[in-house]
Amino acid sequence: MDLNPTPEQQAIAESVRRWAREHARPEALLRWERLPRGIDDRSWEQCANLGWFALCVPPERGGAGLALPEVAMWFSEAARGLVPLSVTNAVRGAHALAVIDPEAEELSAVAKGEAVVAVAVAEEHDRRPKLGRTRLERRGTDWVVSGEKWYVGNGTLATDHLLAAWSDEGLAWCLVDARNVRVEPLRTFDGERQARAVYDNVPVRRVLVAGRLADERTQRWAREQQAFALVEMAGIMDAVIERTVAYVKEREQFGQKIGVFQAVQHQVADMGIAYTASRHLAWQAVTRLAAGTAGGWELSVAAAFVAQACKRVTQTAHHLHGGAGYVVEHPLHFYSERAVTLCVRYAPEATALDAVAAYWLEGPGQPAS
Template sequence: MDFSPTEVQEALAALTRRILAGQVTPETLGPHGSGGFDARAWTQLAQAGVLDAALPAAVGGGGFGLLEQCSVLIEVGRAVAPVPYLSSVTQAASVLADLGRPELVERWLVPVSRGSAVLAVALGTGFTASAGRLSGTQTAVPYAAFADALLVESPGGVHLVERDAPGVTISAQETIDHADAGLVELDGAPAEPLGDLARVLRLRGAVGLCAQQLGVVEKALELTAAYTREREQFGHAIGAFQAVRQRLADAYLDVEAVRLTLWQAAWRLAEGLPADAEVATAKYWAAEAGHRVAHTAVHLHGGVGIDVEHPVHRYFVAAKRLEFTGGGATGQLLTLGGLLARDEPAAVNPTA
């Protein structure tokens, strides 16, 4: 397997980085724990053509796949940008595009590609379906506070629910880093059945989280390495001390572990190969390494590392949120253990 980025991936990443560097600033992010959706950055990404990644080429889209979307998500993580690319494009729009239903393309994919719509994904056991209507509750659904529609899992499959439909109540919630999440309450809300899509939504979501976490820890390590070259103690830059160098080296290895396992999982999923074990492995490293790198960044920055107004703190809280979203390190090990216990080929033979 060759994990070298293609020209398309490199171009998308460079374009996304340039846009977010100009749009996402401490002023646009707002105070710690506030905001959660930068509509201006979302619109700018749309105008540059970044958001049409999930649209089929037949309807004017770029026809990009999961690997290209991961390249974009890495840059979203590097900028800690409050944009719903993961839920709207990598999960919802990509799955809707695969269904090949023109009415869904026109109603939702085109508005997403233009930056005029946001889609959220609510996966879990909180909802039940009856006669084409959904009822139930789920808390902390990412970007639900700003969503125009949601893809909601129930025992009967995944359904599409519009925010303005009767019986839909969404209350904004604050998470560790932003205020983008929502408490979703459905009471007999009309829902359009889409089929058995929960597994693919879950796998794509996990890989997307890993990509975003890679961007977060990669940038956090860069900021920390730069700080240790400048900060002096006892007449020397603290980066000259052996203990500091060792922590930076360990953090580098952690970042590279996230990178390698992410691309392995993303490639297998994009190729339609069994990827459950690879996705769980990547999410384990995103959680475990994310935890360690985040704490290394804060510790080596000293007192300023715990200042909520300092840039490094944004990377700390972003890494912590991504660590636990979709299940932390222990949950991923339990998943891997279950696959091994069942002797699943995807778990015991990476080339199966």
């Protein structure tokens, strides 16, 4: 497996890093936290002009139609550079709609940043679409949806909700106008614009897919979303280690740089080992998904290791920074908050370990993710 980025991936990485250096500075991030969208309008337009919202959109709908590894590179660098979560979730929404219905006419506006898709899947006590209680029903010639979804990313600022619901044909995906949905903002650990969305006989604009095809596309969407989260965590670890190494080289204690102390060196070495292993596992999962050779266990193994490694790395970084790492003006807390949120939402340890155990104890024929 070649982990060296292609020229196209390098161009994506440099584009994100340049924007992040110029715009996503700690003072800007703190200022944006107070805005409804989590970013100012000018910066949102810059992201649209850079083509970020069009990454996953098919060319027929005005997008770039990039392959999974290239999109994963964007997510990794976006996490590394602390690109606002509202932008990251907008790209996730574009990806979800492109997977569920690549011919959706709404994708054209999404690619320009003019429309924002919120993906509504999880319910209060279950994140699995097929176990949800939200119902899609026909009323005459029209469709309506009833139920509620929790933890909807960009739920307070979306123009459209991409909704997973249960129908007579089984699992179904539909699009509804966000103006017809009652949304209640949720307080989140990392400042993400999440919401509880209530659908009270809300008219459905269009049923996109249902039944067996919906199951297949849902599985693809879920796997790719988890892969994006894993490379995001690798990007977080890369940034955190870079900042920590620079800090221990300049911070003095007992008349010398703390980086000369063996105890500090050991902790930095452990951070580097965790990051290197995580990077290999995350990108192995991405490349095998893209090539269609994933056996099912790669994502589970990566999720079990990378998520916990990311939390350990950020915690160690706080320890080595001392009090400096805990002030809001320092960017370190943004990384640790995102690390915890990504772990909980996309890579819960227990679920991943169960899948790994099933693979090894029950045989490769068992589903592992």
